[in-house]
Amino acid sequence: xxxxxxxxxxxxxxxxQATDHxxxxxxxxxxxxxxxxxxxxxxxxSFMGLATNTDYATxxxxxxxxxxxxxxxxxxxxxxxxxxxxxxGLSFQLGEGPRFATxxxxxxxxNRLEVPDMAKLRYVFDAVTSIRKALNGxxxxxxxxxxxxxxxxxxxxxxGSDDYRLVKTMLYQRPDLMHKMxxxxxxxxxxxxxxxxxxxxxxAMIFDSWGGVLAxxxxxxxxxxxxxxVLAQLKREHEGVVIPRLVFTKGGGLWLDAMGQxxxxxxxxxxxxxxxxxRAQVGxxxxxxxxxxxxxxxxxxxxxxxxxxxxxxxxxxxxxxxHTDRSTPGASHIFNLGHGISQHTPPxxxxxxxxxxxxxxxxxxxxxx
Amino acid sequence: xxxxxxxxxxxxxxxxQATDHxxxxxxxxxxxxxxxxxxxxxxxxSFMGLATNTDYATxxxxxxxxxxxxxxxxxxxxxxxxxxxxxxGLSFQLGEGPRFATxxxxxxxxNRLEVPDMAKLRYVFDAVTSIRKALNGxxxxxxxxxxxxxxxxxxxxxxGSDDYRLVKTMLYQRPDLMHKMxxxxxxxxxxxxxxxxxxxxxxAMIFDSWGGVLAxxxxxxxxxxxxxxVLAQLKREHEGVVIPRLVFTKGGGLWLDAMGQxxxxxxxxxxxxxxxxxRAQVGxxxxxxxxxxxxxxxxxxxxxxxxxxxxxxxxxxxxxxxHTDRSTPGASHIFNLGHGISQHTPPxxxxxxxxxxxxxxxxxxxxxx
Numbered sequence: 214x215x216x217x218x219x220x221x222x223x224x225x226x227x228x229x230q231a232t233d234h235x236x237x238x239x240x241x242x243x244x245x246x247x248x249x250x251x252x253x254x255x256x257x258x259s260f261m262g263l264a265t266n267t268d269y270a271t272x273x274x275x276x277x278x279x280x281x282x283x284x285x286x287x288x289x290x291x292x293x294x295x296x297x298x299x300x301x302g303l304s305f306q307l308g309e310g311p312r313f314a315t316x317x318x319x320x321x322x323x324n325r326l327e328v329p330d331m332a333k334l335r336y337v338f339d340a341v342t343s344i345r346k347a348l349n350g351x352x353x354x355x356x357x358x359x360x361x362x363x364x365x366x367x368x369x370x371x372x373g374s375d376d377y378r379l380v381k382t383m384l385y386q387r388p389d390l391m392h393k394m395x396x397x398x399x400x401x402x403x404x405x406x407x408x409x410x411x412x413x414x415x416x417a418m419i420f421d422s423w424g425g426v427l428a429x430x431x432x433x434x435x436x437x438x439x440x441x442x443v444l445a446q447l448k449r450e451h452e453g454v455v456i457p458r459l460v461f462t463k464g465g466g467l468w469l470d471a472m473g474q475x476x477x478x479x480x481x482x483x484x485x486x487x488x489x490x491x492r493a494q495v496g497x498x499x500x501x502x503x504x505x506x507x508x509x510x511x512x513x514x515x516x517x518x519x520x521x522x523x524x525x526x527x528x529x530x531x532x533x534x535x536h537t538d539r540s541t542p543g544a545s546h547i548f549n550l551g552h553g554i555s556q557h558t559p560p561x562x563x564x565x566x567x568x569x570x571x572x573x574x575x576x577x578x579x580x581x582x
Numbered sequence: 583x584x585x586x587x588x589x590x591x592x593x594x595x596x597x598x599q600a601t602d603h604x605x606x607x608x609x610x611x612x613x614x615x616x617x618x619x620x621x622x623x624x625x626x627x628s629f630m631g632l633a634t635n636t637d638y639a640t641x642x643x644x645x646x647x648x649x650x651x652x653x654x655x656x657x658x659x660x661x662x663x664x665x666x667x668x669x670x671g672l673s674f675q676l677g678e679g680p681r682f683a684t685x686x687x688x689x690x691x692x693n694r695l696e697v698p699d700m701a702k703l704r705y706v707f708d709a710v711t712s713i714r715k716a717l718n719g720x721x722x723x724x725x726x727x728x729x730x731x732x733x734x735x736x737x738x739x740x741x742g743s744d745d746y747r748l749v750k751t752m753l754y755q756r757p758d759l760m761h762k763m764x765x766x767x768x769x770x771x772x773x774x775x776x777x778x779x780x781x782x783x784x785x786a787m788i789f790d791s792w793g794g795v796l797a798x799x800x801x802x803x804x805x806x807x808x809x810x811x812v813l814a815q816l817k818r819e820h821e822g823v824v825i826p827r828l829v830f831t832k833g834g835g836l837w838l839d840a841m842g843q844x845x846x847x848x849x850x851x852x853x854x855x856x857x858x859x860x861r862a863q864v865g866x867x868x869x870x871x872x873x874x875x876x877x878x879x880x881x882x883x884x885x886x887x888x889x890x891x892x893x894x895x896x897x898x899x900x901x902x903x904x905h906t907d908r909s910t911p912g913a914s915h916i917f918n919l920g921h922g923i924s925q926h927t928p929p930x931x932x933x934x935x936x937x938x939x940x941x942x943x944x945x946x947x948x949x950x951x
Contacts (some may be wrong), residue, residue, distance in 0.1 A: 376924060381881035385889055428853035428879040428920070430896070466836045467854050484797035485836050510797040512750035520754055527799070551797070555745060 215413060216350035223285040224353050226535075227416060227457030227478050229504050229542035235529060235574035236284035237567055238355075240461075241553030242277040243289045247560055249276050260305040264290050270340035271347050278351065280560065281567045285352050285416075288344060288409070290337055292359030292420055295401050296368050298329035309372075316371030318379065323390045328401045331408050338412035345413030355459075356414025358405050360421035361398035361439035365391065368398075377426050384435060391435060399439040403446035410451050417447060418459040418481075425464015433471055436462070444476045459506060463552060469494050473501050482507035484551035488531040496544050505532065506547040514558045514566065521562055522569040529570065534577050548574070584782060585719035592654040593722050596785060596826030596847050598873050598911035604898060604943035605653035606936055607724075609830075610922030611646040612658045616929055618645050629674040633659050639709040640716050647720065649929065650936045654721050654785075657713060657778070659706055661728030661789055664770050665737050667698035678741075685740030687748065692759045697770045700777050707781035714782030724828075725783025727774050729790035730767035730808035734760065737767075746795050753804060760804060768808040772815035779820050786816060787828040787850075794833015802840055805831070813845045828875060832921060838863050842870050851876035853920035857900040865913050873914040874901065880919045883927045883935065890931055891938040898939065903946050917943070 218224070223236040244250055253273050257263035264270060274289040293311050297303035302314030317323055331338075345354050359367075367373075369380035384391045406417045424436040440460055447458055461481025465472060472480055473495035480503050482491055488508060496505045513524040528548065536543025548570045554563070587593070592605040613619055622642050626632035633639060643658040662680050666672035671683030686692055700707075714723050728736075736742075738749035753760045775786045793805040809829055816827055830850025834841060841849055842864035849872050851860055857877060865874045882893040897917065905912025917939045923932070 376881070378881055378884065378924060378926060381879065382884040385879075385882050385885035385893065425854065428877075429856045429900075431879070432854070464833070464854070467856075485794065485801070485833070487798045487836075508797075510750065510754075510800070512745070512747055513754050515747065515751040516754035524754065531798075555747060557747060 215345050218353060218415075219350050220284060220352045223547065224415060224457060226545045226547050227459070227504050228455060229478075229502065229536070229545040231535070231537050231539045231543070232545075233575060233578065234571050235535065235546050235548050235577075237548035237570040238283045238285040238287065239277075239550050239554050239563065240287075242283065242287065242563075243273045244554060245556035246554055246558040246563075247276055247280070260291070261303065264294070264340075265336045267336065267339045267343045271343045274340075274344045275347055277563075278348075281563055282571065283352065283567060285355055286344065286348055287355040287418070288337070288341055288357060288414065290340065290357070292357070292363065292422065293367055294334060294337055295329065295358060295398070295405055296364055298333040299326060299401070300329075301368060311367065312372045313367065316379075317368045317394065318383070320387070320390055323394050326394060326397045328397060328404060331404055334405060334408070337405075338408050341409050341412035341414050345415075353415040354413060355416045355418055356406060356409030356412075357418040357420060358402045358443075360419050360424065360436060360460075360462075361395045361402060361443065362427070362436035363421055363423045364398045364402070365394050366423045366426075368394070377423070384431065395435060395439045396442070399442040400446070403443045406443070407446070407448050410448050410456050414456070415454070416457045416459060418461065419443060421460065421462040421465065424462035429467070432465070432468055437468070437471055437475070441475055461506070466491075473503065475503075477503065479504040479506050479547065481549065482551065484508050484510040486551075488528065488546070489533060492532055492544055498543075502542075502544075504545040504547060506549050508549070508551040509566075511550045511552055511555050511558070514554065514562045516562075518562070518565045521565045522573075525566055525569040526573045529573050529577060534580070535574075537578055584714050585717075587722060587784075588719050589653060589721045592916065593784060593826060595914045595916050596828070596873050597824060598847075598871065598905065598914040600904070600906045600908045600912070601914075602944060602947065603940050604904065604915050604917050604946075606917035606939040607652045607654040607656065608646075608919050608923050608932070609656075611652065611656065612642045613923060614925035615923055615927040615932075616645055616649070629660070630672070633663070633709075634705045636705065636708045636712045640712045643709075643713045644716055646932075647717075650932055651940065652721065652936060654724055655713065655717055656724040656787070657706070657710055657726060657783065659709065659726070661726070661732065661791065662736055663703060663706055664698065664727060664767070664774055665733055667702040668695060668770070669698075670737060680736065681741045682736065685748075686737045686763065687752070689756070689759055692763050695763060695766045697766060697773060700773055703774060703777070706774075707777050710778050710781035710783050714784075722784040723782060724785045724787055725775060725778030726787040726789060727771045727812075729788050729793065729805060729829075729831075730764045730771055730812065731796070731805035732790055732792045733767045733771070734763050735792045735795075737763070746792070753800065764804060764808045765811070768811040769815070772812045775812070776815070776817050779817050779825050783825070784823070785826045785828060787830065788812060790829065790831040790834065793831040798836070801834070801837055806837070806840055806844070810844055830875070835860075842872065844872075846872065848873040848875050848916065850918065851920065853877045853879040855920075857897065857915070858902060861901055861913055861915075867912075871911075871913075873916060875916040875918050877918070877920040878935075880921055880924050880927070883923065883931045887931070887934045890934045891942075894935055894938040895942045898942050898946060903949070904943075906947055
């Protein structure tokens with residue numbers, strides 16, 4: 214059904230297999246910093262108009278690949294499609310973030326929640342298939358979802374928040390309700406990601422964007438446990454090919470020991486984490502060894518080309534020389550930002566970054582140990 | 583000049599001396615969650631009207647002590663008084679945060695910066711003396727300042743920020759300018775805190791509210807080094823009494839090893855940090871051993887009384903039984919929130935918290951080891 218894959222560097226790195234260079238892709242790489250994205254979005258009329266239209270979603274997903282030699286594509290969509298399908302009424306106000314018409318703030322609202330009919334998310338799966346076809350085997354396609362906790366934050370707050378007061382009030386006051394909502398979210402996210410895999414996604418990433426706002430112990434109980442509940446339900450392979458699973462918790466660096474126990478292949482890290490230490494903690498050896506993804510500060514892309522190169526090299530050198538033995542898995546790094554790319558990024562600076570990662574990471578591998 | 587201190591629990595705990603209970607105070611304890619604060623602020627007309635008037639500042643600083651048996655008072659002021667004195671024009675728009683009329687965004691603006699004449703901050707030092715007198719020895723008075731990096735964030739951004747794009751652009755593109763600004767900030771903060779100590783402050787706290795947004799390595803270079811530059815200049819004692827120095831980096835838990843090397847007595851921790859692990863890392867023994875302060879999630883105060891008590895006990899038990907030998911210093915904990923108290927907090931819940939900390943921490947000490 215789909216063309217054979219020409220560049221499997223990203224998938225190999227996810228599975229901790231040796232590669233010729235360090236693969237690179239960027240969170241939110243299809244986005245507002247690209248003038249061609251803004252043009253498509255203007256035609257679509259709105260963000261959801263863009264995300265729900267197969268042709269538009271395909272077009273914007275491929276835009277960054279036309280410009281840069283990136284090693285992966287990621288589905289263009291939003292992390293809040295699942296609660297929208299639950300009937301919460303997602304909308305995007307211009308200049309503001311997402312907003313739910315009917316947030317989940319009491320027992321009655323939690324009791325009304327259920328795993329949504331995946332038919333309501335058909336537009337996402339159609340986009341996955343369309344993008345996979347359009348990629349024509351150039352690079353693999355990553356599917357994704359928000360984590361159960363991150364979805365709960367938006368579902369309770371109804372919008373972004375500075376202090377997470379409403380969702381944490383429910384957590385501390387009614388942990389029973391919070392657990393109930395998180396279980397439903399986890400099962401919904403698992404069904405959603407599995408349907409993306411069946412539609413053509415070659416890797417599945419869980420964005421735990423707000424895990425880092427939780428207190429120690431609360432993170433493990435209310436975020437990590439439900440990320441694990443998703444992972445446990447995900448398809449390990451599709452049509453004979455392994456589907457790597459990636460988990461990114463923004464602000465989760467303190468909990469790397471616990472995250473290292475997750476049943477997934479890759480951990481995403483933000484820029485506060487020291488990659489050398491993280492590699493020693495979770496990336497190196499043993500049954501729980503994982504590939505690491507990250508972690509350049511997106512604001513580096515506002516510096517000059519020579520400075521961008523130097524900072525990219527610092528990140529690569531901080532992880533250190535990856536494993537190069539093709540006969541066995543080992544330490545493996547996927548280059549990324551530590552968070553989504555800023556809409557204000559000069560597009561030409563992304564070119565500098567991607568080329569620097571490829572050039573320096575090839576050089577690292579050629580140096581004798 | 584000042585009345586003798588009746589409750590020295592906080593100061594003893596800062597110096598890692600044994601105490602009968604774990605002292606407790608709350609960041610932003612004089613604030614909008616108290617109706618009496620709102621009444622005074624209404625009379626003052628504006629936030630700066632409140633902060634710059636000695637009588638009002640004294641009144642609001644003492645308000646939480648009238649309600650709760652807190653173990654310390656903290657000067658009512660703002661972290662941005664120093665850049666205001668540098669001529670940047672601080673104002674507070676209603677419903678928004680602070681704003682500077684003339685942010686520091688280029689080389690010329692950095693070159694104009696200098697350590698401000700401390701006479702411009704006289705209103706702060708007058709408030710310190712007035713509060714110390716009004717306290718009449720009940721509990722010690724903590725003076726404070728923003729950290730050099732946190733001040734720089736506001737000075738460059740001109741206001742709060744979601745992404746710190748402008749200040750980080752300067753950091754990555756013109757590290758020379760950033761270092762110059764941070765050196766001036768550090769020397770200004772040191773002079774400011776020393777003047778507070780001379781005016782009557784019995785401890786000095788540095789709020790590195792935005793240290794946690796920096797990348798690993800950048801934190802050490804652009805925040806921690808300048809916090810250390812402040813600490814190195816601070817008076818160690820005043821009129822024969824030791825002045826403890828406290829440093830709080832929000833989101834700094836990943837860098838506890840580095841922060842453990844700071845020349846200060848106390849490290850403040852936010853709720854993401856595991857206190858038992860932090861105690862083992864920096865709080866226990868050796869020349870760099872420090873008292874630890876923190877770290878309840880302020881949102882716990884929206885739960886029910888029994889839940890608030892249970893969460894307070896969890897924090898105390900996570901730190902574990904403090905050192906109780908009066909003949910030598912040892913592991914020591916100061917209870918606090920992991921961030922400022924929310925303006926929406928029900929005041930009666932603070933009473934529950936403070937009493938729970940006192941009661942349980944006395945009990946912990948009475949248990950045989």
